[in-house]
């Protein structure tokens with residue numbers, strides 16, 4: 001059973017026409033699932049619906065097989081779905097420690113907070129190394145890792161990542177994608193939205209191409225990257241060289 005599954009979801013903003021028109025996507029345990037598609041296809045909207053920021057108009061949102069559609073962000077977090085929003089959300093005037101511990105505000109047990117802190121420090125060495133620094137002094141890529149660490153404090157089943165490489169240089173982008181893989185390997189499933197579609201699909205296990213508010217094509221991410229038609233339409237040119 002997938003950790004998270006959206007089934008036939010319809011969603012939109014206010015009275016406007018729906019953005020998602022019967023969208024279905026599943027995030028199995030131990031996988032990175034990547035959503036790609038043109039600007040305005042509804043990728044960020046999928047994440048907002050999955051984390052409870054936007055209530056679906058119809059359809060199911062299953063967490064561990066239980067339909068939790070309509071629950072707000074706090075309950076979705078308690079259900080095990082954490083959302084790392086697009087852009088930078090660290091508080092620059094606060095330390096790395098303070099920023100990370102904000103992610104633990106729902107945890108009552110100090111021992112659990114201590115264990116989780118040790119865990120995220122081991123997963124993200126820069127978080128450990130810069131623990132007492134002001135977060136605003138870190139580079140963009142390092143700040144993204146602070147956001148990842150914050151989201152993992154509650155030990156979510158699934159983390160939703162909206163454009164984690166946005167605004168980062170190529171080296172920082174590489175590091176951030178490596179950290180996404182480490183999160184998966186440490187036991188958190190990932191639903192990833194990226195402009196950097198080729199790079200994201202090369203990192204992901206499964207890919208879904210969104211178009212017109214639905215999943216147009218889905219499958220193993222490596223197959224999608226290798227598909228010449230998809231490459232032409234969505235990945236800006238010829239398919240990647242096959243991996244050795």
Ligand SMILES: Nc1ncnc2c1ncn2[C@@H]1O[C@H](COP(=O)(O)OP(=O)(O)OP(=O)(O)O)[C@@H](O)[C@H]1O
Pocket residue numbers: 013019037038039040041042043044045046
């Ligand atoms: N808060 C909002 N209020 C009204 N309309 C919105 C809002 N957020 C997004 N939309 C609209 O919903 C549609 C899908 O937007 P969304 O951000 O989900 O697309 P996206 O695929 O993530 O796009 P991009 O790749 O450009 O980030 C767009 O037409 C957008 O204008």
